[in-house]
Amino acid sequence: MTDAAFSADRMFVLAVVCMAMFTYALRAGGYWVMGRLPITPRVRRGLESLPGAIIVSTVLPIVLQGGLAVGLCLVVATAVQVRMRKEYIAVFAAAAAAAGLRAAGL
Amino acid sequence: MPEKDVTLSLKGCVRGAMMCVPVFPGIIALGAVFGTVAAQKGLTFLETLLMNSLVFAGASQFVAMEVYGDPLTWGTLVAMVGVTGAVNMRMLLIGASLRPWLGRVPAYQSYPALYLLTDLNWLLALSEYGKGERDWGIYLGSGLIVWSVWSLAVIPGYFAGSLIADPKAFGLDVVLPAFFAALLVPLWKGKRQTVSWLAAGVVATLTWYLVGGYWSIFTGALAGAFAGAYLDD
Numbered sequence: 001m002t003d004a005a006f007s008a009d010r011m012f013v014l015a016v017v018c019m020a021m022f023t024y025a026l027r028a029g030g031y032w033v034m035g036r037l038p039i040t041p042r043v044r045r046g047l048e049s050l051p052g053a054i055i056v057s058t059v060l061p062i063v064l065q066g067g068l069a070v071g072l073c074l075v076v077a078t079a080v081q082v083r084m085r086k087e088y089i090a091v092f093a094a095a096a097a098a099a100g101l102r103a104a105g106l
Numbered sequence: 107m108p109e110k111d112v113t114l115s116l117k118g119c120v121r122g123a124m125m126c127v128p129v130f131p132g133i134i135a136l137g138a139v140f141g142t143v144a145a146q147k148g149l150t151f152l153e154t155l156l157m158n159s160l161v162f163a164g165a166s167q168f169v170a171m172e173v174y175g176d177p178l179t180w181g182t183l184v185a186m187v188g189v190t191g192a193v194n195m196r197m198l199l200i201g202a203s204l205r206p207w208l209g210r211v212p213a214y215q216s217y218p219a220l221y222l223l224t225d226l227n228w229l230l231a232l233s234e235y236g237k238g239e240r241d242w243g244i245y246l247g248s249g250l251i252v253w254s255v256w257s258l259a260v261i262p263g264y265f266a267g268s269l270i271a272d273p274k275a276f277g278l279d280v281v282l283p284a285f286f287a288a289l290l291v292p293l294w295k296g297k298r299q300t301v302s303w304l305a306a307g308v309v310a311t312l313t314w315y316l317v318g319g320y321w322s323i324f325t326g327a328l329a330g331a332f333a334g335a336y337l338d339d
Contacts, residue, residue: 004150005150005151005152006150006151006152007150007152008150008152008153008156009150009153009177009178011177011178011179011183012149012153012157012178013153013156014183015178015182015183015186015187016153016156016157016160016161017160018183018186018187019157019160019161019166019170019186019187019190020160020161020162022187022190022191022194023161023162023163023166023190023191023194023197024220024221026191026194026195026197026198026201027194027197027200027201027220027221027223028201028217028220028221029197029198029201030197030198030199030200030201030202030203031201031202031204031205031208031216031220032201033198033202034201034202034205034209035205035209039205039206042335042336043335044206045298045334045335045337046331046332046334046335047202047203047205047206047331048203048334049298049299049302049330049331049333049334049335050199050200050202050203050327050330050331050334051203051228051229051232051233051293052290052293052294052299052302052303052306052330053302053303053305053306053326053327053328053329053330053331053333053334054196054199054200054203054225054306054323054326054327054330055229055286055287055289055290055293056290056303056306056307056310056326056330057306057307057309057310057322057323057324057325057326057327057330058196058225058283058286058323059283059286059287059290060307060310060311060314060322060326061310061311061314061322061323062283063283064311064314064315066279066280070279070280070283073277073280073284074280074283074284074287076284077280077284077285077287077288078287078288078290078291080288081287081288081291082291085291085292087125087128087285087288087289088127088128090284090285090287090288091128091129091132091281091284091285091288092128094277094280094281094284094287095131095276095277095278095280095281095284096277097277097280098274098277098279098280099275099276099277100277102274102275102277103275
């Protein structure tokens with residue numbers, strides 16, 4: 001494309017605005033609904049279980065897609081975290097393990 | 107135990123922002139790669155900035171760029187919005203789980219702040235809430251810093267696509283999942299978590315194999331929440 005850097009296609013801007021609005025509706029929607037539901041002990045337990053369940057469901061497909069190397073790196077991160085309870089060390093160890101594994105051709 | 111009041115302070119914001127520092131390399135790499143993808147797809151610089159900063163949801167932006175084609179037709183526009191929604195469906199659940207935390211903040215503050223909701227600041231805010239923190243600056247500060255870093259990271263990527271030719275060689279692609287895995291550790295309390303996480307893992311894996319895409323986050327999370335809700339002590 002030969003357009004100037006600071007030009008924008010009107011259709012594209014419309015698409016971006018729609019995407020942003022839809023995403024905001026999702027960001028605020030769940031929160032809004034929960035403010036209108038009675039929080040019974042069961043709902044509370046469900047809400048408390050959500051964070052862990054979301055993390056597991058987010059990370060597992062990444063491992064399935066990334067293969068052995070990614071899986072090993074996450075084992076490293078978890079092991080470091082269990083012992084040291086310092087997120088930044090866990091992240092650094094995992095990235096270093098990934099770089100090492102890839103350099104080794106895995 | 108009496109509930110402490112939820113407060114907001116600059117100190118809390120700064121602390122929230124500092125907690126994001128270990129993930130900066132991952133955010134910067136991902137943002138830069140988005141800039142490169144956008145440049146290759148023929149977006150102008152302004153279009154790239156608009157999309158990156160307004161939508162502010164990494165994975166969905168990449169998927170939308172897969173769908174994008176120039177010139178942009180109505181059909182493509184609807185498809186882009188549709189895939190964005192599908193990828194970001196998990197935001198419904200993430201937002202829902204913030205209710206006990208932000209529900210005590212006035213609506214004129216909490217609703218604008220929800221614009222900054224990402225997996226990262228949500229997770230940080232929740233794990234701090236679990237430790238007894240009641241300063242929601244943790245959420246706000248981490249959201250603002252992530253938005254700022256993400257908005258800037260796209261610029262070098264757009265102009266120098268080959269800057270980080272292979273993020274994988276530096277292990278940058280595992281930074282975010284490793285951070286998530288690390289934050290999972292303190293969430294484990296006992297049997298309820300074991301059962302809930304197993305349910306989430308099984309359903310997410312099945313969904314991933316059968317349907318693919320990002321649906322597994324949604325189905326797995328729901329399965330885990332139901333398992334946790336219906337497991338009586």
